[in-house]
Amino acid sequence: MSRSTTRPGSEFGLHRVAEPAGVLPQAAWRLDPSPAIWPDEVRIRVDRLNLDAASFRQLRESAGGDPGAIRAAVATIIASRGKMHNPVTGSGGMLTGIVEEAGAGSPLGLRPGDRVATLVSLSLTPLAVTDGLARWDGRSEQVPCDGHAILFGRSIAAVLPADLPVPLALAVLDVCGAPALTHRVVSEAARRRAGPVVAVLGAAGKSGALSAAAARRAGAGRIIGVVPDKHEAAALRAAAVACGARGLADEVVIADARDPVALAAAVRTAGGPADITIVCVDVGGCEAGAILATAQGGTVIFFSMATSFTAAALGAEGVAADVTMLVGNGYVPGHAEFALDLIRAEPSVKNLLENRIGERAGGSQRADGSQRTGGSRPPGGDGDGRG
């Protein structure tokens, strides 16, 4: 099923763009997911989609929580766009599967039979589903399915490690850009001044916990973990205890990250303002709080896909905040290996993530019995997956 020639721009998948012409696959309305591959492509037999949290939340709220309607909405998006690209949130997620065919010119180093996870967004990955999502109950971001997907020359995929459970590895790979970029930024700050203060908004979530661990490794002096409620505070503190005297966070504070003045006060009380603030929450409206919690001359890294560019730019300007604001790029060379190594070396993070995965698998119940409906709860850190 391999085609005979490449086309210009094929490393980015331009030849798969059906409409509008000339844009990159991520910006396209519709991709061509035909199974026949070009020489630098790879075809994956897909067994699972992992929708990004912002997308699943929007789909659930838009469907009034009806699982059947959610399933129908996802199937419709994939069929009409040739990719799982939520038109409202602009985000996607990731997938897992088995390499079925690798073109002779593919630079990805994958071989038929490799079990892989994609590290580029579903929003730019050609995808066709053949089972109508019949095995998915519509109740979580994890979508078992049958179909195929296409990787380009510049796509990124990781072979799943043999020593870690697949759900854990997936959870880590989904957000692996965050700890890698955090490590880079905190390392640079620590070279200028020893022991910078780092605040992590959504520290009990996947990317938050991994980022906190990465910040520690990079030389952070004080790590302030911000969580929305007692439940997440307990989870984060338990991780700290499991890890010994110095846990994931030196201080755990409960605050609503959408309330800028309260958040800034809470971070200040815990030893802030922060030299570096890392935004790993799963809802919008946290830009101003992150800015106010950060010292003049400091840095904010926005990993949340719910971040508003204008709210960040105008918010900083509006309060005369001299802060460097980074768009959290999901790609840093070596990010997958770095994140998997963190999990192997830090039992506290591993425990925290495994508990989160278990909670979800167990019907998404909180310890206190409240359903995680998400509609009006304060921003937690569990939904920080990439789009």
Next chain:
Amino acid sequence: MSRSTTRPGSEFGLHRVAEPAGVLPQAAWRLDPSPAIWPDEVRIRVDRLNLDAASFRQLRESAGGDPGAIRAAVATIIASRGKMHNPVTGSGGMLTGIVEEAGAGSPLGLRPGDRVATLVSLSLTPLAVTDGLARWDGRSEQVPCDGHAILFGRSIAAVLPADLPVPLALAVLDVCGAPALTHRVVSEAARRRAGPVVAVLGAAGKSGALSAAAARRAGAGRIIGVVPDKHEAAALRAAAVACGARGLADEVVIADARDPVALAAAVRTAGGPADITIVCVDVGGCEAGAILATAQGGTVIFFSMATSFTAAALGAEGVAADVTMLVGNGYVPGHAEFALDLIRAEPSVKNLLENRIGERAGGSQRADGSQRTGGSRPPGGDGDGRG
């Protein structure tokens, strides 16, 4: 008309938020623009609004170009929100006026009678208009009007310089964060490696031209100015000639910044990829192009208010681009003075901006006679004002 006490959070204007409660003024739906000031506030007698380009463009397109409908829309926004905060674009603009009353506790150093321009967005500035915008023809972003506005303790305003024409000073102050941040970023890059390559998208616009001049002063090796058409290329080249052997840009290339592959190729041909790419265009969809035009390990600064956070984050990840992406913060300490000094020292930039202002005043005609309707033209750099 001064009130007797301050309230918590008043430096950010929290006490002026009418709904919803608890958010900062920029995030508020409605502000209270009452003329009585609190002790740390300043009241300005407003004589002119300068709508940001993205906002005016949206208003014009939404009104089908009808000036009366545009005027009514702006009046309605101000009356209903207590600020000129375009609900679609999320942006605002700036204003000029005379200081009418300064509270005893105001830290801004302003005195009654000072002629000032605000450097914080209209999207967070309490504003009331009393003349129904009767003097505005609805045809340009410059809105003559009568009314008052309120500045908070953390607001920023610049006293207009006596040695520069007001329209020129306003044009410069509107975008003064861009050259200041560009100077900082290029200086840091030049310390690591001499003569970094800088690409400026929208180099013939206000923020683009100022950023190019700032990049040169910061030690840029080669400056590639990207413009959408021959008209802007001629304007940029003329500025270079006026400036002597080394102009604003070393290379002027014509490319549509929304076409990522074409843009990257054009920048490469002109001596790229860029170590630093500065996005000063006035339309969306340029994120992928900016990323592809930038070298691995390089930096993109997004000053355009039309930037999409998710398009930038997922775009970089989607092509495995290890680029640092900065949200263009409109505030850098000393930004107003730096930009005004650039204008005084660089006749090329001054000429270019004065020509742009003259063009606008002359009915917004291009040299080739085509009207700047903006709807489908390639992204230029003229509309890069802050929100």
